[in-house]
Amino acid sequence: MPEAMLYEDMCVSFNLAAQSEKYLSQGDASKIEMKTHGRAVRGAILAAYYFVEAYLNAVAFDCWWREQATLSEADTDVLLEWDSKKQRQRWLSLEEKTNRYPRVILRVQHCPLAPSNCAELQCLLGTGKKIRDSIVHASPKIDRGSMSTEKLTYMFGAHLAQATTIVDSAIGYVRRLNDLLGKHGTDLSWLVDRNGSEQFPEAAFQ
Numbered sequence: 001m002p003e004a005m006l007y008e009d010m011c012v013s014f015n016l017a018a019q020s021e022k023y024l025s026q027g028d029a030s031k032i033e034m035k036t037h038g039r040a041v042r043g044a045i046l047a048a049y050y051f052v053e054a055y056l057n058a059v060a061f062d063c064w065w066r067e068q069a070t071l072s073e074a075d076t077d078v079l080l081e082w083d084s085k086k087q088r089q090r091w092l093s094l095e096e097k098t099n100r101y102p103r104v105i106l107r108v109q110h111c112p113l114a115p116s117n118c119a120e121l122q123c124l125l126g127t128g129k130k131i132r133d134s135i136v137h138a139s140p141k142i143d144r145g146s147m148s149t150e151k152l153t154y155m156f157g158a159h160l161a162q163a164t165t166i167v168d169s170a171i172g173y174v175r176r177l178n179d180l181l182g183k184h185g186t187d188l189s190w191l192v193d194r195n196g197s198e199q200f201p202e203a204a205f206q
Contacts, residue, residue, distance in 0.1 A: 003054035010051050011200035013043035014167050018199050021160050044163045048170035049132050055174050056097045063105045075104045105184045112180050120173035128166040130154050
């Protein structure tokens with residue numbers, strides 16, 4: 001399952017970031033150790049978003065596969081990221097997927113989880129996404145109005161505490177949504193939380 005593989009990528013990157021944090025706290029980290037830590041932090045953040053989107057894509061495809069005979073053209077287009085009128089791919093943003101996939105799958109008018117009632121989603125679509133976007137769409141551009149370098153600040157300032165919040169939010173959101181989807185959800189027996197050492201245990205890796 002792609003979502004399980006990307007979850008493991010997230011766990012590996014996070015554990016490496018947590019382990020290398022000690023070198024920074026001791027103040028005697030080498031350049032390689034500092035670079036390794038930064039790469040691991042960024043890797044954990046990115047993998048958290050890859051994992052969430054892979055899960056959303058999986059439940060969307062499963063819904064289409066099971067219920068395609070009863071789905072409207074509009075709902076089919078949403079689940080398959082397709083534009084029937086123009087006969088071409090129509091990619092959805094993460095925000096659209098978190099809002100539209102649950103509505104289509106559950107056949108409800110309003111999405112049961114939103115940033116206003118789900119702290120995990122608020123993180124993933126708020127500050128977390130700003131950090132993620134600053135890495136994925138790295139740019140030295142500044143805001144011409146305020147002359148701020150917000151994007152660079154988020155990218156260079158990414159640290160373990162932020163990665164921890166984003167990683168935990170990714171797991172929490174997927175669990176909450178999967179519970180709400182009920183029979184339309186998927187088996188998440190492989191999804192393991194961080195343990196007492198605040199890292200992911202051996203059981204997280206299949």
